[in-house]
């Protein structure tokens with residue numbers, strides 16, 4: 358698969374590199390690293406993300422300013438990074454399929470294998486690690502810019518090696534990326550010591566307003582549009598809010614219900630030990646990883662969504678527990 362994926366990229370002339378909507382560091386790191394490498398090959402490559410406002414925090418990533426929110430006239434290969442389902446790209450799969458070969462590079466447990474070529478390695482620390490393995494196994498030379506992208510995506514997706522599917526090979530790969538020029542201190546500063554005041558205010562609000570249910574095992578956070586307005590926070594500032602609640606010692610499952618501008622909801626789930634949260638997300642049309650997953654809902658009341666999730670939690674380990682990998 359590593360070879361097939363790279364061959365498909367190599368044989369294309371116009372390559373579209375796609376990251377998921379409301380991008381994180383893993384999806385951008387993966388697409389930007391491959392973009393950087395393709396720059397040297399003389400091929401036409403193009404970075405696309407359907408989100409109009411990209412997270413400011415990730416501006417430090419090389420080629421960030423080259424990401425566009427509109428599609429080029431033609432492309433014959435689409436590389437989709439870190440997307441469990443194709444609709445995460447914000448593109449229409451039927452339209453794309455006629456035009457181009459789809460190469461799916463991902464690490465989500467719930468990936469639907471939507472690609473013509475599916476390089477889906479799960480469990481795995483990050484999509485960036487999957488991309489790195491692909492490049493390495495095909496003997497591709499990495500620049501320090503590409504190494505920085507892959508390093509950043511991996512530290513971010515693993516919470517700086519605190520969770521996710523890591524093994525010794527992850528650390529060996531990270532060591533190689535540092536040798537190639539990734540700067541761990543610089544990247545840490547960009548990702549961690551860069552909290553806008555509004556995000557800090559939002560954290561303050563959440564730490565006062567969250568609920569603890571089920572003997573402290575469930576932590577629940579509601580964020581409404583008015584909470585964002587009041588604190589001045591943007592949608593991207595909600596990204597790591599759920600971790601505040603997950604980190605409470607008694608909490609086994611953390612839930613964040615975020616009201617979107619259009620009145621629909623985005624639900625984020627985290628678990629700590631033996632609950633496979635990706636199965637709950639999948640049940641409601643979403644997806645993710647063992648300890649980190651999410652879905653979207655057009656229900657009208659956030660409280661009803663919370664109740665629906667609590668019902669699943671109550672089915673508990675019997676239905677959703679598996680041996681953690």
Ligand SMILES: [Mn+2]
Pocket residue numbers: 383384439464483484514
């Ligand atoms: Mn990821």
